[in-house]
Amino acid sequence: MPRNVLPNFLGGLRSSNAIHRWINFWPPFFFAGIRVTHIAKDMKSVDVEMKLRWWNANYVGTHFGGSLFAMTDPFYMLMVMANLGADYIVWDKAATIRYRRPGKGTVRAEFRLTDSQIDDIREKLKTLIKYEPVFKVDVKDEQGTVIAEVEKLLYVRKKQEEKMTAEEARKSAQTPL
Numbered sequence: 001m002p003r004n005v006l007p008n009f010l011g012g013l014r015s016s017n018a019i020h021r022w023i024n025f026w027p028p029f030f031f032a033g034i035r036v037t038h039i040a041k042d043m044k045s046v047d048v049e050m051k052l053r054w055w056n057a058n059y060v061g062t063h064f065g066g067s068l069f070a071m072t073d074p075f076y077m078l079m080v081m082a083n084l085g086a087d088y089i090v091w092d093k094a095a096t097i098r099y100r101r102p103g104k105g106t107v108r109a110e111f112r113l114t115d116s117q118i119d120d121i122r123e124k125l126k127t128l129i130k131y132e133p134v135f136k137v138d139v140k141d142e143q144g145t146v147i148a149e150v151e152k153l154l155y156v157r158k159k160q161e162e163k164m165t166a167e168e169a170r171k172s173a174q175t176p177l
Helices: 006-007 018-025 065-070 075-084 114-125 166-174
Strands: 034-039 045-050 088-099 107-114 136-140 144-160
Touching: 018 034, 045 065, 045 075, 065 088, 065 107, 065 144, 075 107, 075 114, 075 144
Parallel strands: none
Antiparallel strands: 034 045, 045 107, 088 144, 107 136, 136 144
């Protein structure tokens, strides 16, 4: 499996313009009918929507849960990556979804990242090797009713903390506690 599939697909760029231009054609989104409608230049807000179509409906004619989950998948990771910069490693670590009501029609999710959240991550990583912030987003229908609640757990660490030579790793493993 190739590394960094999405960044490679986007030409290695992390700008909001590059992501906005190409992410709607990313196969998991394109084939589910997921559409990014807005990405702020500062990558602190992203809006996503999905219309109900025959190819993203479940057996009972409402939005397929996997598509609802997919529409919330990469955004907090991409937003945090863009705002922290290249000195940090950011991964999606875990996610949960709680379905509240059947999704019909067009559904939307609005991702928001604040300066205080970014500052908090940077502050925590001054004393911690890694930090795992939690972000929440609601998927809503056209009337604004929450149909799904999604919680994303990210893994964040500074790049220099990750780099350890084989010799350092061997010595670290031999050091008694």
